[in-house]
Amino acid sequence: MSIFAVMTIRENCSLAGRNTFGMDVKADRLIEFSSTEELKSILPGLERPVLMIGGGSNLLFTSDYRGTVLHSAITHIDVLGETEDCLHVRVGSGVIWDDFVAWCAVNGLWGVENLSAIPGEVGASAVQNIGAYGVEAKDVIDTVQTVCLDDCSERDFSHQECRYAYRQSVFKNELKGQYAVTYVIFILSKVPRPRLGYGSLEQEVERMGGPTLGNIRKAVIGIRESKLPDPKVLGNAGSFFMNPVITEQEFRVLRESYPNVPSYPAPGGNVKVPAGWLIEQAGWKGRSLGPAAVYERQALVLVNTGGATGADIIRLADTIIREVKEKFGITLSTEVNYI
Numbered sequence: 001m002s003i004f005a006v007m008t009i010r011e012n013c014s015l016a017g018r019n020t021f022g023m024d025v026k027a028d029r030l031i032e033f034s035s036t037e038e039l040k041s042i043l044p045g046l047e048r049p050v051l052m053i054g055g056g057s058n059l060l061f062t063s064d065y066r067g068t069v070l071h072s073a074i075t076h077i078d079v080l081g082e083t084e085d086c087l088h089v090r091v092g093s094g095v096i097w098d099d100f101v102a103w104c105a106v107n108g109l110w111g112v113e114n115l116s117a118i119p120g121e122v123g124a125s126a127v128q129n130i131g132a133y134g135v136e137a138k139d140v141i142d143t144v145q146t147v148c149l150d151d152c153s154e155r156d157f158s159h160q161e162c163r164y165a166y167r168q169s170v171f172k173n174e175l176k177g178q179y180a181v182t183y184v185i186f187i188l189s190k191v192p193r194p195r196l197g198y199g200s201l202e203q204e205v206e207r208m209g210g211p212t213l214g215n216i217r218k219a220v221i222g223i224r225e226s227k228l229p230d231p232k233v234l235g236n237a238g239s240f241f242m243n244p245v246i247t248e249q250e251f252r253v254l255r256e257s258y259p260n261v262p263s264y265p266a267p268g269g270n271v272k273v274p275a276g277w278l279i280e281q282a283g284w285k286g287r288s289l290g291p292a293a294v295y296e297r298q299a300l301v302l303v304n305t306g307g308a309t310g311a312d313i314i315r316l317a318d319t320i321i322r323e324v325k326e327k328f329g330i331t332l333s334t335e336v337n338y339i
Helices: 035-042 097-106 122-128 201-208 211-225 249-259 275-281 308-329
Strands: 002-004 007-014 026-033 050-053 065-072 078-081 087-091 141-146 153-160 179-189 235-239 265-266 270-272 292-294 301-304
Touching: 026 035, 035 141, 035 179, 078 179, 097 122, 097 211, 122 179, 201 211, 249 270, 275 308, 292 308, 301 308
Parallel strands: 026 065, 050 065
Antiparallel strands: 002 007, 007 026, 078 087, 087 179, 141 153, 141 179, 235 301, 265 270, 292 301
């Protein structure tokens, strides 16, 4: 291992502790940078390919990575300005997402409380457009600050330029692998704006005494912990599949055969159907295929029961996708990125 300033460079580095599936793979090189300047200083001549990772909570490694893995250690939060109703904050891409949510709750800032306990880091939140309980990261993101991996130029992406959609952004599509996120600028509300219309959240918050920031955060954490496995105990990447969005006509046809199918409104007059419900109805909840399994409490989650490879997880995912398609005529898409 060599060290330049506070930047660290590790050769032939294990990534087992840097992906929540716990895949025991290695990278030729792992570099952690703690500033935009450090990142720009190492990019020229850097051995390709290059992979930018956060907390590894949305990755499935299928083999060793023959290239350079970059990880941000930019971990400060700066207040840029405020109005009567809002606060603008710039957050380092290496800040643990839930630490940021906790910081917001302590400081009376609304907008991300529904996203409590989501694993990963702030930089990845802007790439993945993470979401839960009716809220998405895009709802509070103003600007994403980046460095181009090819020419070291800095570029700020406006909210519009990020082209956000359900679990999508320009960084996952047209510009995939081209930019490293260094900071994300959020606009947070100083005025209470609870959003409780998703699932059992409102009922749980009321049971706790009403919609305060603290109560919403505690309720979300409690619900998530009751449904999702701890990756330190059982390797997983959280929700493995995206909830499919279908047309209103397709939903009417589906409801004729399955009157109790749950649903939520989606943009453009479409309908979002819970992937977990589809997987459970297809008979996969709690079942395994070798060392890969569907979590017994939440069918959206695939787990490594011990010694699973990336190929094992993919084999299970592909089988589920095929059987859900055969049963419902709906094709599931994965939220997790295969590396």
